[in-house]
Amino acid sequence: MAFEAMFQPIQLGKLTIRNRVISTAHAEVIATDGGMTTERYVKYYEEKAKGGVGLAICGGSSVVSIDSPHEWWSSVNLSTDRIIPHFQNLADAMHKHGAKIMIQITHMGRRTSWHGNDWPTLLSPSGIREPIHRASCKTIEPEEIWRIIGDFAKAAGRAKAGGLDGVELSAVHQHMIDQFWSPRVNKRTDEWGGTFEGRMKFGLEVLKAVRAEVGDDFCVGMRLSGDEFHADGLSHEDMKQIAKYYDDTGMLDFIGVVGSGADTHNTLANAIPNMSFPPEPFLHLAAGIKAVVKAPVLHAQNIKDPNQATRILEGGYVDMVGMTRGLIADPHLIAKIKMDQVDRIKQCVGANYCIDRQYQGVDVLCIQNAATTREYMGLPHIIEKTSGTRRKVVVVGGGPGGMEAARVAAERGHDVTLFETSDALGGQITIAAKAPQRDQIAGITRWYQLELTRLGIDLRLATRADEAAIKDLAPDIVVLATGGRPFLDQHAEWGYAENSDESLVVSTWDVLSGHVEPGKNVLIFDSICEFAGVSAADFLADKGAKVEIVTDDIKPGCAAGGTTFPTYYRSLYEKEVIMTSDLMLRRVYREGDALVAVLENEYSGTQEERVVDQVVVENGIRPDEVLYYGLKEQSRNKGQVDLEALYAIQPQPCLAEEGDGFLLFRLGDCTAPRNTHAAIYDALRLCKDF
Template identity: 45%
Template sequence: MTKDPLLQPFQLKHLTLRNRIMTTSHEPAYPEDGMPKDRYRAYHAERAKAGVALTMTAGSAAVSKDSPPVFNNILAYKDEVVPWIRNLTDDCHEQGCAVMIQLTHLGRRTTWNKGDWLPSVSSSKHREPAHRAFPKLIEDWDIDRIISDFADAAERMQAGGMDGIELQVYGHLLDQFWSPLTNDLVGPYGADTLENRMRFPMDVLAAIRKRVGDEFIVGFRYTADEAQKGGITAEDGLEISKKLAATGQLDFLNVVRGRIHTDPAMTDLIPIQGMAGAPHLDFAGQVKKLTGMPTFHAAKIPDVATARHAVEAGLLDMVGMTRAHMADPHVVKKIMEGREEDIRPCVGATYCLDRIYEAGDALCIHNAATGRELTMPHTITPAATKRKIVVIGAGPAGLEAARVAAERGHDVVVFEAQPDPGGQIRLTAQSPRRRDMISIIEWRMAQCAARDVEFRFNTWAEAADVTALKPDVVITATGGLPNTELFETGKDATHVITSWDIIAGDTKPAQNILIYDESGDHAGMQAAEIAAAAGAKVEVMTPDRTFAAGVMAMNLVPYMRSLQDKDVTFTVTRRLLEVAQSGNKLAATIGTDYSDHTDIREYDQVVVNYGTMPLDDLYFDLKPLSSNLGAVDHDALIASTPQEVTRNEAGTFQLFRIGDAVSARNTHAAIYDALRLVKDI
């Protein structure tokens, strides 16, 4: 019997949860046709198999047709959802894991041009800034209809084998009623008293209880402090918590602090890298102490030590480690086996959430198997035959290739020109706020060290160095170097420096700077942040209609906060055409894709951020010596089957290139390249 607080069971009503770790409700946007089909099922089943006690699905499942699935939500208002839910719950239950689902009506947190194109409805007449749709002010018949929809959806989830449900009461329709900031109603559901504002969620709860009975588990995930002037205060939230406990109809409270109506608000509620860890944990503990209710909470609790403290100190009964389980679904299994050092760390990059809010699907920045459980392994199986693998480059792509090859049981040698591993990640981590990114490298180095991978640092590998090792497979992961060739001109921009020069500290920012950002990625914003902090006047320019598109929503927030009080401007739809010396200034010719207009502007310094060009000389030197001549069978790659291309019978090894050695992409793409190629070698 273990004494680890995290591994103690917890009794929730009639349900025994096998430990104190859960994944909280989140919508990875994996549904197909609004149904949680095989991809969705496999995602949750992987975490269930690895020991998580409770998986809370959906974020959230929509109960009404006028709650359009803006996050590719599960459509809980359709009867056909029941067998799909049953498949999911059966799989998780077979692994000893409890399963619940979060139900919601999105209210104004959606848009009218999704789903059935019905107008959004809300207790507020104002749009939610994040989704921009102006809602219809809800009527009495809407309220009656939606209450019934909640009860119908709860009954479907019960029929599908769910152990319980959670109602989403922050940022969505139920919370829009009870927040003074989003209730423009008069009458019994109006804004004048807390009792009136709480009436709608309480009516929904009563209708659900009447439909599903007393034994079915029902909880609220709710904001107990909106952390905004005019909204629900901490004192209000504690009073609300007492009222919820007093109903006798709720089985748990899942505590949230903050709002999600804007990108900055959501980033405070769900902190990303560089922000304080577990910022709302103590407040959740206050709710537990005050109410005595089973209390759940999640907000940047990425590590086992913090989770253990939350339970041991009596702050929580169940601790949510959702993003941590996207990075490594086997967290609980590794704790149980005494292998906490093997847990792949969540680095807080929040690539997962930012993709969802860009209408994509959730992917982990450095676990390419997450969301791809049907095709990609979380656990690497040994190969039938041991082979000699040579990897050139120790950035994220090269290290993932080395790790996977070593786990396959191969003999692996890695060449790296620099004295340290990391590639562009090491550059990224120069910014204090993004230093956690280096864990992507450190974890892989530790995994490689445990499997006797040989590293040769400070070595600029040439073809003879590689062939001397008599490899069976060579993987070039040499990355790229900054591109300064301007679009359509076919010429390198003269007199310019790159974002890398600013980030690395190789060049100091001048007084008046143009950062020409044609990539829209972190490097451009990092350079702007560094330059502005040094006192420079900065103009960030892009030919696109939006700036920093690759940084996405939540990750943009810390950059913008750091720049608001500095002399920084953003210019869109303008293209850098040429840079020339003009005395002690640089004259930049600026055009636009929208017309023939050009003008000339002067700066002290021009910084170009335009991705990288592959550093591929070694690849092309090795290509004629390889059996496949570097060719990749894309059909085999997509189908997760081995590469068997032969284009040169005299070749003595297979040759592949991955990551930015192919083309400028991102960290996830580089790691996915490596995993799906090497897992079959």
Template identity: 40%
Template sequence: MSKDPLLQPYQLKHLTLKNRIMITSHEPAYPEDGMPKERYRAYHETRARAGVALTMTAGSAAVSRNSPPAFNNILAYKDEVVPWIRQLTDACHTHGCAVMIQLTHLGRRTGWNKGDWLPSVSSTMAQEPAHRFFPKLVEDWDIARIIEDYADAAERMKEGGMDGVELEAYGHLMDQFWSPATNQLDGPYGGGTLENRMRFSLEVIDAIRQRVGEDFILGIRFTADEAMQGGITAAEGLEIGRRLKETGQIDFLNVIRGHIDTDAALTDVIPVQGMRNAPHLDFAGRVRREIGLPTFHAAKIPDVATARHAIAEGLLDMVGMTRAHMADPLIVRKISERREEEIRPCVGATYCLDRIYQGGEALCIHNPATGRELTMPHELSPAAETKKVVVVGAGPAGMEAARVASERGHDVVVFEAAPDAGGQVRLTAQSERRREMISIIDWRMEQCIARNVKFSFNTYAETTDVTSENPDVVIVATGGLPHTDVLSEGNDLVVSAWDIIAGDVKPGRQVLVFDDAGDHAALQAAEMIAKTGAHVEIMTPDRSFSPEVMGMNLVPYMRALQDKDVRFTVTYRLKSAKRAGNRITAVIGTDYSGHTEERDFDQIVVNHATVPLDELYFDLKPRSKNLGAVNQEALIFGRPQSLEANPDGEFALFRIGDAVSARNTHAAIYDALRLVKDI
């Protein structure tokens, strides 16, 4: 047997877990009508098949109708959930993987204007800033009903074959009762004493245990330190842990440190890139040491070395690698086969979580098969016939195309105009806080080198360069160039956000950053400018700035900008620019009226995405078999391309990523995978 600490079995009550790696409860928002159907099952089964010991479903499966999901969560209050849960658990159990689910009542962390339009309830009437709604102060009859709802939901999960349930007590109703900051009740469930504040959760635990019996795992994911003024302190959190243990009904603790009622607080609980790894691991170890219950924990544990340390040093009994398994579901298999160097790294971009609020589903920034297991592969099969594939461009789209083609056994050549691979990702990684992004490129480069992909850097490929390789397939992934030609006049007076990020243009002293793309580039450029001590105004015609960045990724930018001379202006549009001596006059308007005004700056930076660098594609198009056309239905449903409009053509031709239109890193990589996987 392996001596690797991560691969040792763990006995949790009557349940034997085959190793120490787990996927903690999380909601990727894949349910359909509140049910975990085929897509949901495929997501968890893929990770079970690869060897993870325990997968926890449903970050926040709703136990009550007046706890409508904040996003697309599982509805555990419906009887119809049982057969869907059974299909999921049966699929995972086939691979020796235990399955649990997280049950919760959201309390004030939801709204009234969804689901059945019932008022949210809490132990406080105070608004939760993140969700902005005002709850009703919970009454005794609410409490009695919710306790019954918890027991009913747990019974459904047992009937569905789950090995256990985890109760959610961080930011939700249970710990809203616990926290002095959010318990305004009098009487047996309030009044200030910890005994009263814990009464509701202990009654829930007792009701569940009576319903499911002893041969069912019951744990709790709880905040052992809210890290906020007036909240649960570490000392009180440890006491809560002791009292939970004293019930004799709790089988494990899953440790959280922090509070989640604002974007900033949530980001400290679930750190993003640029923040340190495993910030709460030692605290979780303290909880394990002082309480003595089996202890789980996950918070930016992205790599095997950190996970191994957590187990080897006795800090945890089971280590959660949740976002890491979104990046690479095959982690355990690769550890077992001594292929750790092949693990696709989590880069901390947290596109997965932000994407839930932006687009309604969790997606990994650089593994487009995650959440698409029904149509996209995590493992590639060899091609029936070896082909010569030429890829032009070594940004994220081109590197993914080269990786996929080479893994399938094709002979691959890559042309790149720059001296290094990476494209816009390499520019993004110029920022110290976002340097982890370069792993998107480095990992693909390592995979390509291992499969003998030939790279020609410093080569601005032309038609003859491509055709001299006698390709069967040509993939144009040349990306785009910054688009600054957006003003009615004065376009020659502005620079792009990428000019600032790349260091090609020195920041000015009084700078307008006009952003109508709403992505990272504007904020990244503004941060670099502000760090020089300059005054920066970030302007957008939208009603909110940087809508593509989203909550958790916005937090580090705000922390970097708000203590500097930076102002944010919404609902105004830069119309034109004109020279005024050694300064530039910005003519500013609005989409809401005919109002205009003029203000002077010494630099104007425009972020208006990119325009495709597509000249080579159009030069090659007449010589291609498919005339560059894509069968969109085949692309969508993961089938091979079959268009051949030009019988005299020499090769199949496709373009991907920003060479088609300005999008993002995930879109570029997804383009490449779903196109090249069948070549």
């Protein structure tokens, strides 16, 4: 009853949705075979239907025309009748679980890339280049305009023929429709520009053609921005006028509203708010549009919690809430609420690993749920009990890989002991959460703590596992997830010493964990360019230090992700952090009470120096392999993993072999440094068959 507002049915046109929760359109980057919704695609959405979602709008940026390429995003291709039987499979999979399924359709215009596959000529209303994709384009001609309007209609017809429940016209993030709307992109003086009605004409003709194609009994909506956040773009008042203009036609069954444009790196970071943003930061924009339209309003942006969703719905701000990334983290979110298992929801932490991968053109994955989009491979969201022997499993290391290994083994019904040297779980997650913009990542650990407690795992914190302690438990399986240590000794010239009082450099771990006091004038050298370097810079500047972050890569934080690095840059520029690229750290030496860092430009070979009181180095980590090599020769499998079985998501052959002693596996960073998702993925695909 506490979440009753979420479970109220709603009518969109003539379509009844069983509850008020949507998975909104996003590019999954998994539509293969020429943009078809193949098995992986279907299974990904079916899991959400099993989990209780009311409506899924799939296929963010699904294209209607052959000159709007689908290959860059592996998005759905609605420009061909080939898609129809694939849609039928998708619709059947969703409908049998009581969920509705729609697809977002669009022409990307200038918002894509022209190089590759058919090498299309990109189009926009006035031939103005788009910054994000660095995409040059031509000015669209009237004949091309009418052709694309017809393509929208044909695409909608294919969606209907395939049994989908509706289409959403994308007029957000600078796709073709809102490229015509925006005065910063549309400079035309003909009937397709100039006046308000001229700029609205393309979208109106698309809507009329789609409605004529699919009739009144098929759901048609539109997604738009509530404010482009550009001084020369469309303001909130402009968007209210536009939303009312299309709503007044009576042809829209719903309107989806998000905040921000997305045609620059800075605005893109707003469009998919990461953990540095407050909850539902742009709800006011959706509420503003709801106040002037009659059609139901849908909104999604940083709504991750059922209490949040309920408050929004009960307040009447919008009619449906999108919990898209929440459903990527846990597709069974709705079912868990219904079963009074709210504490078991794997809540999205806003890491944006999913969307940042999308903007790299690779498949959407979740930082903490390795089963998401891998359902077709047999990776389970719900772990089944073993029907075989109950084993004694010892896990060493309480970081993400170790916690997942312990959870999965316990869910299988095994007797699990987890050793962790520190007095708390989390590993590197705990360190990352110390940074000003990364605190919410601790939610990953909180979920595991609850699950490990529920499963009754023998949790031994502040306990260093050695060979004797492990063998004393007579384990059948030992899983090592001992992580690693900062790799500061790669170059002797850096002056690293294991005794920090003698060392000339310290690690980002030292700084973020509070192991060393922050300096007042600090140089950070970051050779990795992911989160740790920029997090340390943000942290130190927050403490009042004067900070310069230097990298030998193209720019600091360049590997942090397209929706993530801009939020760091906002903070670093505000705190006057100096960001320097193309310099490598050659050596560090002491001069009196100061440290001198010698930097070298790889391209010119010239050197320069910085005089500081602290040098922080982020150079990744080296695996902690001591315990592994101590146990390896005593194990039945000599610590080896059958890679063919692992990659095929099959049981390790050694699990079926008889013999004395224990099996030994290692995963995560104590094998090779990667990331949180990799550690959790290794743990799930290895331990699900214990």
